[in-house]
Amino acid sequence: MNEEIELKFIVQPEVLPALRQRLSAMGHDGHALRQLTNTYFETDGFDLRRHGIGLRIRQVNGQYEMTMKTAGQVIGGLHQHPEFNVPLPGPTLDLTRLPAQAWPPELDPAALQSRLKPLFTTDFAREKWRVRQDESEIELALDRGEVSAGALHEPICELEMELLSGNARDLFAFAGTLNDAGGLRLGSPSKAARGYHLQQGNLPRAIRPLLNPAAQATVEEGMSAALHLALDHWQYNEELWLRGLAQAKTGVLEGITLIRETFRVMGNLVSRKATAALRGLLADIVPLIGAEQASQQVICYQPVYLRTKLALTSWLVFSAWQNTADEDARKKLAGAYRQFADMTLARCGAELKVAFGRTLSHEEYLQQLPRLARQLMAFHVLSGAYRPTEVVAYLMHWTALHQSIVQPGSDDREHLRRQALSQVGFWLK
Numbered sequence: 001m002n003e004e005i006e007l008k009f010i011v012q013p014e015v016l017p018a019l020r021q022r023l024s025a026m027g028h029d030g031h032a033l034r035q036l037t038n039t040y041f042e043t044d045g046f047d048l049r050r051h052g053i054g055l056r057i058r059q060v061n062g063q064y065e066m067t068m069k070t071a072g073q074v075i076g077g078l079h080q081h082p083e084f085n086v087p088l089p090g091p092t093l094d095l096t097r098l099p100a101q102a103w104p105p106e107l108d109p110a111a112l113q114s115r116l117k118p119l120f121t122t123d124f125a126r127e128k129w130r131v132r133q134d135e136s137e138i139e140l141a142l143d144r145g146e147v148s149a150g151a152l153h154e155p156i157c158e159l160e161m162e163l164l165s166g167n168a169r170d171l172f173a174f175a176g177t178l179n180d181a182g183g184l185r186l187g188s189p190s191k192a193a194r195g196y197h198l199q200q201g202n203l204p205r206a207i208r209p210l211l212n213p214a215a216q217a218t219v220e221e222g223m224s225a226a227l228h229l230a231l232d233h234w235q236y237n238e239e240l241w242l243r244g245l246a247q248a249k250t251g252v253l254e255g256i257t258l259i260r261e262t263f264r265v266m267g268n269l270v271s272r273k274a275t276a277a278l279r280g281l282l283a284d285i286v287p288l289i290g291a292e293q294a295s296q297q298v299i300c301y302q303p304v305y306l307r308t309k310l311a312l313t314s315w316l317v318f319s320a321w322q323n324t325a326d327e328d329a330r331k332k333l334a335g336a337y338r339q340f341a342d343m344t345l346a347r348c349g350a351e352l353k354v355a356f357g358r359t360l361s362h363e364e365y366l367q368q369l370p371r372l373a374r375q376l377m378a379f380h381v382l383s384g385a386y387r388p389t390e391v392v393a394y395l396m397h398w399t400a401l402h403q404s405i406v407q408p409g410s411d412d413r414e415h416l417r418r419q420a421l422s423q424v425g426f427w428l429k
Helices: 013-026 109-113 168-177 191-199 219-242 248-265 272-290 303-317 320-324 327-333 337-355 362-385 388-406 413-421
Strands: 002-011 028-042 054-060 063-069 073-075 078-088 117-133 136-149 152-165 184-186
Touching: 002 013, 002 168, 013 117, 013 136, 013 152, 028 191, 073 303, 117 152, 117 168, 117 191, 136 168, 136 191, 152 168, 152 191, 168 303, 184 303, 219 248, 219 303, 219 327, 219 337, 219 362, 248 272, 248 362, 272 303, 272 320, 303 320, 337 362, 337 413, 362 388, 388 413
Parallel strands: none
Antiparallel strands: 002 078, 002 152, 002 184, 028 054, 028 117, 054 063, 063 078, 073 078, 117 136, 136 152
16 A cells, blocks of 8 residues: 655646646656556445545556555645555456455445446546655656546646655645746646546536534644635635636635634734744735636636645645744643633624624724624634534624625614624533
8 A cells, every 4th residue: 555645736738838848857757648548437326435435447558557545635735545556457347456454344345346337537648757855756747638427528737746755845845846837726626536526417516605613622623624624615616716606716715714814813822923924925815816807717827826825735734833832832722622712702702792782883884894704704713612503503693794784785784783692602502
């Protein structure tokens, strides 16, 4: 078994010639174009997908290899997956060649063998280079082709950077050397995920609400969960935005706002020094995203946009906040998340009661709008330790008030204000 650790980038086709030239100048052991054909297999009931497993046969120059990738994690554009690779004599699956420990207890490979059938394919030309970054060896793979499911197709134009040996930090360091060229963005959905979506009819991807983090034991775990959720929300909506869904731009900004609010809420535990560079980068790209005259295709491939994503992903992967934490901060971060959330939410609730505790004029409502928006995000950051239904019910009333302030001509603002104020905080139940 190998642990695959790689950064994935989507590449704009127009920058391919310059990118190839640059990689050839930086790398060695470059391989000429090779055509790779991959067939992915699945059961009618999607048993593999439900267990986070991808199973494929790859054919290169008449040679066949079976690969099984098991559930891992994706943070930004960093993909980490355990994988098993075994040679095959031909294009026929043989699950007996995979080690028994590769399979979850719920799946019997002998029973699966006859139920698996081809689901979709990826067919692309690949160029490869190897580079050294400090003490690490990195393989670069530039892929151009398409993923196909029946009559449906989607282009592939990607750069993968896989860590062959050494330190994952060097992977980010090398990625940073390509940042200034433009035309690259971190890619979250894998080729397999895109193939599954095509196979299911390529239906329009739905806008999804900003969810609440899962319950966590410590303050540090709660902060990490909130930031992972925010980055995932950003990535998901970025894909929709680039596919032409204009409303998804709001989701991109929601994810970024949640990151900034998490830094603010945790400001007494994580030093401003630890988040200064990230906060500066986020402040730079928010106006860029909000600009009406620039298209999403321009914005999402800007060097500063990629630099921000790489910095945030690296910060999360390596828990960079620990580098500046003193002993007191470490103790607080290791403290009980529920206790911290109770105290912080109580302060947020009290601040809203002061701000909206009386009848306000239209101008005063507008003045309080940024405060309300911040506290709504703070509630999201800290809500993981509570019953989701109670969190949603509480936020619903404050969100309705927020919308009534934003939308001109609303005549139910006073009713919504009183209704929001009359609630018992979900952290008190």
